[in-house]
Amino acid sequence: MTATLIDGRAFAARIHARVAEEVARVKRAGVTPGLAVVLVGEDPASAVYVRSKGKRTHEAGMHSEEHRLPADASQTALMETVARLNADPAIHGILVQLPLPTHLDADAVINAIDPAKDVDGFHISNVGLLGSGQKAMVPCTPLGCLMMLREHLGSLSGREAVVIGRSNIVGKPMAQLLLRDSATVTIAHSRTRDLPAVVRRADIVVAAVGRPGMVTGDWIKPGATVIDVGINRMPAGVKDDGTLRTRLVGDCDFDSCAAVAGAITPVPGGVGPMTIACLLANTLTACCRAHGLAEPEGLTA
């Protein structure tokens, strides 16, 4: 391996420490930042993220609550939960865990969240604000990727960036953030012709397709910075007690990419921990904005 490892866990730990300091400051001003996570159904993988978010918010000194609805919850019940949280002055951030069961209209739910409390940055108002260069709540995963890129590369101005994946939660907002930092941005996706050739042009590659190991070293320009957003849980044998062992792999084939890249994020320990750190940062930012308190520097885009 020749690439520098970009350590998302260590970076996230620094953000958590900053957030905890700033939480102490706003608490002295009489406010406690509060995050509400809404979970519909019992997806075990989702439950893990929700627990980890709850733990980190408590460590940072924030108020944290979980709202669990059954898998067959109605659209009305979910909308009522969101309305209650919108009206609750103790709550500054609302996250509705995605994906929702298919009988529910996720867009309607997201757009019912008060944009000022939309710490995921998925509300149409925040999407529009980001796209037009105004102050927005910025989606946590792309924000975490941007922070790592800036730290590793300094200025992104004029660099060729290729984002693989066009989702509303990663690909599109990632492209907007890179554009705002004056990178030359290409959004590639499953219909892109000769994807390897497109990716080979990139100084910055952000892989967010959800296909384990799809990006291989022969796609990477020597010295490029590779951000692997994929978190794919793969079967990896059977444990002594008969249950399945799993391991997480990214969208990039780590070994072959790391042999060519200048720097790369690992999975696990890269983008994932930064996503949670940025969720706390966004909750703090939302709290400061709601109460007219000075916003912490370096925790927003």
Ligand SMILES: Nc1nc(=O)c2c([nH]1)NC[C@@H]1CN(c3ccc(C(=O)N[C@@H](CCC(=O)O)C(=O)O)cc3)C=[N+]21
């Ligand atoms: N509205 C909404 N917002 C989200 O941000 C959101 C969501 N829905 N639905 C589910 C996905 C998934 N997600 C992760 C965050 C952190 C890790 C993370 O920290 N992963 C660790 C490993 C954890 C493990 O070992 O399982 C790592 O990559 O190192 C993973 C996944 C946020 N999501």
